Amino acid sequence: MLSEETIRAFLNAHSLAVFGVSRDPEKYGYKVYKTLKEKGLRVFAINPRADDVDGDSVYPNLQALPETPEAIVTVVPPEVTKKVVADALAAGIRKIWMQPGSEHEEAVRQAQEAGATVVHGGPCIMVTAKTYLR
Numbered sequence: 001m002l003s004e005e006t007i008r009a010f011l012n013a014h015s016l017a018v019f020g021v022s023r024d025p026e027k028y029g030y031k032v033y034k035t036l037k038e039k040g041l042r043v044f045a046i047n048p049r050a051d052d053v054d055g056d057s058v059y060p061n062l063q064a065l066p067e068t069p070e071a072i073v074t075v076v077p078p079e080v081t082k083k084v085v086a087d088a089l090a091a092g093i094r095k096i097w098m099q100p101g102s103e104h105e106e107a108v109r110q111a112q113e114a115g116a117t118v119v120h121g122g123p124c125i126m127v128t129a130k131t132y133l134r
Contacts, residue, residue: 002119006117006119007128007132008132009095009117010071010097010117010119010125011039011041011128011129011132013041013069013070013071013095014069014070015041015042015043015044015069015070016036016041016042016043016044016069016070016071016072016073017043017044017045017046017062017065017069017071017072018032018033018043018044018045018046018072019046019047019073019074019075019076019081019084020046020047020074020076020102021033021046021047021058021075022047022050022053023050023053028075028099028124029047029075029076032073032124032125032126033053034054035126035129035130036073036125036126036129037056039129039130040133041129041133044059044065045057045058045059046060046061046062046065047060048061061087062084062087062088062091063091068091068092068093069093070093070095071095071096071097072084072088072093072095072096072097073097073098073099073125074096074097074098074102075102076102077102078101078103078104078107079104080102081098081102081103081104081107082104082106082107085104085107085110085111086107086110088111089110089111089114093116094114094115094116094117095116095117096116096117096118097118097119097120097125098119098120099124099125100121100122100123100124103120103121108120
């Protein structure tokens with residue numbers, strides 16, 4: 001079970017990067033990004049196939065960000081999550097939230113072995129943010 005301490009550690013991160021941000025308001029990549037932003041969090045959008053989302057800059061990858069975020073959220077296919085997690089760990093990021101459906105077993109194991117806090121298998125960070133950040 002996910003502890004309240006773990007949830008708060010993510011939601012109190014100085015910045016987060018959301019991988020898989022979409023321009024489509026019906027997609028979870030869009031909904032997760034917008035919810036976290038609307039809750040007042042400093043959030044970077046990442047998608048190599050988008051330049052902006054509702055006027056916000058979208059970056060192609062972690063290395064293109066203006067700063068290294070404290071935490072990441074994956075809303076991408078599992079094989080992409082595996083690469084994203086490897087890049088995040090190499091950048092020193094130790095807070096990783098894999099949205100349901102984006103989990104990759106090997107990436108979970110590698111992150112845990114690196115000492116990262118990893119949320120996987122649910123819940124959705126968007127729902128959690130709505131609950132904890134009123």
